[in-house]
Amino acid sequence: xxxxxxxxxxxxxxxxxxxxxxxxxxxxxxxxxxxxxxxxxxxxxxxxxxxxxxxxxxxxxxxxxxxxxxxxxxxxxxxxxxxxxxxxxxxxxxxxxxxxxxxxxxxxxxxxxxxxxxxxxxxxxxxxxxxxxxxxxxxxxxxxxxxxxxxxxxxxxxxxxxxxxxxxxxxxxxxxxxxxxxxxxxxxxxxxxxxxxxxxxxxxxxxxxxxxxxxxxxxxxxxxxxxxxxxxxxxxxxxxxxxxxxxxxxxxxxxxxxxxxxxxxxxxxxxxxxxxxxxxxxxxxxxxxxxxxxxxxxxxxxxxxxxxxxxxxxxxxxxxxxxxxxxxxxxxxxxxxxxxxxxxxxxxxxxxxxxxxxxxxxxxxxxxxxxxxxxxxxxxxxxxxxxxxxxxxxxxxxxxxxxxxxxxxxxxxxxxxxxxxxxxxxxxxxxxxxxxxxxxxxxxxxxxxxxxxxxxxxxxxxxxxxxxxxxxxxxxxxxxxxxx
Numbered sequence: 001x002x003x004x005x006x007x008x009x010x011x012x013x014x015x016x017x018x019x020x021x022x023x024x025x026x027x028x029x030x031x032x033x034x035x036x037x038x039x040x041x042x043x044x045x046x047x048x049x050x051x052x053x054x055x056x057x058x059x060x061x062x063x064x065x066x067x068x069x070x071x072x073x074x075x076x077x078x079x080x081x082x083x084x085x086x087x088x089x090x091x092x093x094x095x096x097x098x099x100x101x102x103x104x105x106x107x108x109x110x111x112x113x114x115x116x117x118x119x120x121x122x123x124x125x126x127x128x129x130x131x132x133x134x135x136x137x138x139x140x141x142x143x144x145x146x147x148x149x150x151x152x153x154x155x156x157x158x159x160x161x162x163x164x165x166x167x168x169x170x171x172x173x174x175x176x177x178x179x180x181x182x183x184x185x186x187x188x189x190x191x192x193x194x195x196x197x198x199x200x201x202x203x204x205x206x207x208x209x210x211x212x213x214x215x216x217x218x219x220x221x222x223x224x225x226x227x228x229x230x231x232x233x234x235x236x237x238x239x240x241x242x243x244x245x246x247x248x249x250x251x252x253x254x255x256x257x258x259x260x261x262x263x264x265x266x267x268x269x270x271x272x273x274x275x276x277x278x279x280x281x282x283x284x285x286x287x288x289x290x291x292x293x294x295x296x297x298x299x300x301x302x303x304x305x306x307x308x309x310x311x312x313x314x315x316x317x318x319x320x321x322x323x324x325x326x327x328x329x330x331x332x333x334x335x336x337x338x339x340x341x342x343x344x345x346x347x348x349x350x351x352x353x354x355x356x357x358x359x360x361x362x363x364x365x366x367x368x369x370x371x372x373x374x375x376x377x378x379x380x381x382x383x384x385x386x387x388x389x390x391x392x393x394x395x396x397x398x399x400x401x402x403x404x405x406x407x408x409x410x411x412x413x414x415x416x417x418x419x420x421x422x423x424x425x426x427x428x429x430x431x432x433x434x435x436x437x438x439x440x441x442x443x444x445x446x447x448x449x450x451x452x453x454x455x456x457x458x459x460x461x462x463x464x465x466x467x468x469x470x471x472x473x474x475x476x477x478x479x480x481x482x483x484x
Contacts (some may be wrong), residue, residue: 032223049411175285183329252279
């Protein structure tokens with residue numbers, strides 16, 4: 001039986017706030033839960049032969065992010081001894097020199113909570129490799145990107161030494177570090193990776209819409225901890241942020257669904273999920289800053305803009321297959337702009353700690369210009385550095401970003417993972433249509449060995465056809481002998 005008296009006395013002596021510790025611990029678990037949500041979402045949106053590929057890369061990227069954050073990511077983003085406004089130092093390398101009491105909770109708990117934000121961000125980015133990207137170079141990219149892109153921008157806005165923090169930028173839970181960086185970086189990675197095979201895109205559609213819905217549900221649940229607990233204190237801002245997030249998600253989902261209905265006269269499940277995600281993304285920078293009524297406007301406006309932003313990839317011929325830029329990058333931009341207009345000093349102060357002049361509704365006219373400068377810095381920095389990382393990585397032997405064309409034809413499950421989400425005959429054994437089995441050149445006068453039993457498959461088909469022919473002729477010779 002727990003001794004609650006002793007535990008309370010220990011917490012008081014250590015200077016810990018038990019409610020705050022519980023909030024951050026639960027919040028960390030909820031944010032981490034978003035990673036399998038992204039895995040299900042991306043897998044459902046992909047075609048069947050690449051479904052497991054998306055699950056694997058999301059979960060593996062999460063593992064890389066956890067290691068990077070422990071190794072030096074937290075120190076580069078949050079070390080308090082840095083002497084510049086751009087990036088931290090290695091004072092907390094390997095979680096060293098962490099404070100036992102960082103204001104009611106151990107600093108390690110705060111570091112773990114913030115590390116989950118990096119995990120989600122990296123998992124969002126890797127959606128860009130769908131159906132054509134190799135997994136090993138992508139994981140190398142994740143480590144480099146987290147170090148060179150995410151950590152500096154997180155330092156800008158969340159570290160007390162960062163230039164954006166000192167400017168008074170309003171970014172509650174990560175519109176810049178999480179949403180803008182992931183959306184625009186994924187778009188650049190997609191551009192370097194190249195488009196999927198055009199002839200294979202005929203009648204393309206998500207292979208499992210139910211999985212898309214499950215993934216969206218996981219994301220929504222985790223996002224309430226992502227946004228709700230970003231104030232770090234148990235206060236009125238927690239339920240207020242959660243309600244703002246729900247309002248944005250609800251109006252975003254309904255608006256996107258109506259926009260799709262006007263074209264097809266059908267109520268799209270994928271459209272509903274896309275709108276929900278856009279609303280939650282827009283709520284990320286705003287949920288603890290703007291009034292509830294403004295979230296209704298934000299949800300509708302964001303969904304309209306993001307819906308039409310999905311056309312950008314066709315105009316620029318960039319195969320952003322999961323619409324990461326449209327749904328995350330653009331929604332993050334809109335949310336940050338709304339902070340400059342609808343930011344409320346009263347809402348900002350609901351945590352009992354933070355003071356800020358708000359936005360235009362509080363007559364703080366310069367705030368919008370600050371937000372625009374911050375957005376431009378995030379977009380420009382993420383695009384340039386991501387392009388450099390991709391181009392350099394693509395030239396390293398063994399780190400080609402793209403899978404071979406025959407692997408793309410067979411599917412990434414077969415080419416990269418060697419396992420299958422659906423081990424059906426029509427998924428992994430459509431051998432007769434595979435180029436290498438029909439066009440491979442002979443070696444030393446001998447026919448090449450067929451891939452994956454294609455020869456057996458052809459023989460089996462031939463045998464079935466012969467058997468059918470014999471039956472039409474009145475039976476086999478053996479049957480005729482028996483009759484005689």
